[in-house]
Amino acid sequence: MSIDVRPSEDAARFLATDQLVWFGEVGEADADHLRLGLPEDQRFVVDLPDGPDDRHSGIYGVRPMELALPGGALVPIAGLTWVGVHPDVRRRGVLSAMMADHLARTRDAGLALSALHASEQGIYGRFGYGMAALQLQVHLGRGTTFTAPHLEDEVAGTTTHLVDSSAPGATDRWRDCALAHAPDAPGTVVGSSDFIRLFGSESDAELRDKERRRILFARRDGRDTGAVMFRREHKWDDARPSGTVTAGLLTGGPAARLALLRRLVDLDLMGTTKVEAVATDDPVLDWVGGPRGTGTVKTWDSTWIRVVDLSAAWSQRTYEDDCDVVVEVADRHAPWNAGRWRLVASGGEGTASRVDAPADASLDVAVLGAGHLGRSVANLLRAGLVQEHRPGAYAALSRALRTAAEPEPSFGF
Numbered sequence: 001m002s003i004d005v006r007p008s009e010d011a012a013r014f015l016a017t018d019q020l021v022w023f024g025e026v027g028e029a030d031a032d033h034l035r036l037g038l039p040e041d042q043r044f045v046v047d048l049p050d051g052p053d054d055r056h057s058g059i060y061g062v063r064p065m066e067l068a069l070p071g072g073a074l075v076p077i078a079g080l081t082w083v084g085v086h087p088d089v090r091r092r093g094v095l096s097a098m099m100a101d102h103l104a105r106t107r108d109a110g111l112a113l114s115a116l117h118a119s120e121q122g123i124y125g126r127f128g129y130g131m132a133a134l135q136l137q138v139h140l141g142r143g144t145t146f147t148a149p150h151l152e153d154e155v156a157g158t159t160t161h162l163v164d165s166s167a168p169g170a171t172d173r174w175r176d177c178a179l180a181h182a183p184d185a186p187g188t189v190v191g192s193s194d195f196i197r198l199f200g201s202e203s204d205a206e207l208r209d210k211e212r213r214r215i216l217f218a219r220r221d222g223r224d225t226g227a228v229m230f231r232r233e234h235k236w237d238d239a240r241p242s243g244t245v246t247a248g249l250l251t252g253g254p255a256a257r258l259a260l261l262r263r264l265v266d267l268d269l270m271g272t273t274k275v276e277a278v279a280t281d282d283p284v285l286d287w288v289g290g291p292r293g294t295g296t297v298k299t300w301d302s303t304w305i306r307v308v309d310l311s312a313a314w315s316q317r318t319y320e321d322d323c324d325v326v327v328e329v330a331d332r333h334a335p336w337n338a339g340r341w342r343l344v345a346s347g348g349e350g351t352a353s354r355v356d357a358p359a360d361a362s363l364d365v366a367v368l369g370a371g372h373l374g375r376s377v378a379n380l381l382r383a384g385l386v387q388e389h390r391p392g393a394y395a396a397l398s399r400a401l402r403t404a405a406e407p408e409p410s411f412g413f
């Protein structure tokens, strides 16, 4: 049975479906999350003939976002989000139909990549998404010492300033900072101004007793050089203050980040600073002398990337090593990518062309997504997840995809 996916015409029904799937507390602010976070023409729905009467069978949405690639290009991408299938009709192919629809629309819109954060790690690999960036969550104790002798001059000229995230223009300032820094931090994802504004416009009902997010800006020579959003939470242990600072959406160069972190771990009445998402090779671990210089370090998957248009995607980014490899690409859900491609990286630039020559390696399109932001995918041969027909060919491909720095993780979207 073919499942029809069509644009949403009923925002209330779309929202009600999401509220059921995600079973959170329903609040007035939910409508704002939809209005500001998801353009009306980027909401799609499924209604199965025997599906629920009062809600959709499935929904999904696309946030227009920008992604920084190796080499510094900032490209528009489709940020897949609001994916949900009514519990009554799960495992009947609704998600599969929505994914086929999403990939076709993304290609028609001329976008080479789709990106997402996965609610569960087992869902999206089958649809060709690869785990492209990991993130660390790092807990730092009050007064943690950071050692970075060659950054100190720059840090000395950097000041930090606290701003309410709801202040006019505050989230746009954060966004400008992220955009300016993105080319130096491949993997950075930046959402629309409306979407970022949501981070500073939580309603009183959402906040309850929580502090509204603040933004700490780092400034040097009269310009913003970095920023982080955070909020504090009170806690008292045997009359001793031991609150938690939760810090996310950290952006800026190394000196700005160092100045921001030093300020965060020095906030009064706090015991721990929880830095939500940094790259797996973030300098913070070196500044504190290794993982044992932190409270805890946890890791999980951040951005998943789907190469929707292989040829366009291959030439959007740059390469730190050369390769010339013929790969047989399996792509069940975007058949226009499937088949044999000659992937060349030379002098930093990439070209992908269709060929009939025998394949040097066979892989699923998800492997190209996993390596697209520069994370190493060399181990996938050892893991038995790719097949090599010419010894050394896959190693050459994975060396070309790899970048010296690990990709920057993105905030959940």
Ligand SMILES: CC(C)(COP(=O)(O)OP(=O)(O)OC[C@H]1O[C@@H](n2cnc3c(N)ncnc32)[C@H](O)[C@@H]1OP(=O)(O)O)[C@@H](O)C(=O)NCCC(=O)NCCS
Binding pocket: 021, 082, 083, 084, 085, 086, 089, 090, 091, 092, 093, 094, 095, 096, 097, 117, 118, 119, 120, 122, 123, 126
């Ligand atoms: C995850 C979800 C969208 C799946 O929708 P669905 O319509 O049941 O999925 P489909 O029937 O199209 O399943 C497609 C395939 O994915 C698999 N799959 C679906 N959900 C899965 C999960 N959570 N983990 C692993 N595999 C999953 C199915 O088994 C099926 O596999 P097959 O192709 O080998 O047969 C749905 O269960 C849901 O809404 N969950 C709660 C919200 C959520 O997690 N949304 C995702 C946000 S990122």
